[in-house]
Amino acid sequence: MKFLTYALLILWLPACLTALVFLVRPSRRWPVFGTRPRALLMLVAFVFGVPVVAALIAPESMRAKPGEATAGAPPATATSPTQTSPTQTAPTQTAAAESGDEVVSHPEYYLELSQAKAVKAKGGRVILGGKITNAAARPIRNPRVECYLSKGKQSAGTVAGSVRKTIPAGGEVAFAAVDLGAAEGAWDHQICKITGAEVAG
Secondary structure, three states, rough: OHHHHHHHHHHHHHHHHHHHHHHHHOOOOOOOOOHHHHHHHHHHHHHHHHHHHHHHHHHHHOOOOOOOOOOOOOOOOOOOOOOOOOOOOHHHHHHHHOOOHHHOOOOOHEEEEEEEEEEEEEHHEEEEEEEEEEOOOEEEEEEEEEEEEOOOOOEEEEEEOOOOOEOOOOOOOEEHHHHHEOOOOOOOEEEEEEEEEEEEE
């Protein structure tokens, strides 16, 4: 029965194509294809009848049973509600990463300088004030701030200094009157950034 089933399935497509050809050009040599209505009837019989017959005569071993996996398909795997998607990061993993080697090696990456304002003092010295926010899970101290000074297109050099404060984990600290040194010339514009820091504790 298995051989007969395979034979029917193999002959099914050629039979359908043959009926389709005779539907376009009927032949009186073949009575069943002598007219277009007969050819159409045979085409419908081949298209729908052969699969039904093949399914009826197929052995039990060839029929898929409910609940059985299809051949070649991987078995379904149940997903636990507590599993985390590969694209997601658990909060505990994020905290561990922030408190690990990355913070120790580059603590300045977790600091944000805002409201920075530099003023001119005696002797051409530059005094800076502003606010620093710490996004890491560990306290960071003594951030080093560097400011590029200019007037129009003319550079007045770069000055730098350290803010002698400790910024708590997830917190912020305001600072004022940090001496960055003397400028090389006249300036009216500054671009400041944090270039270094230390992990506290």
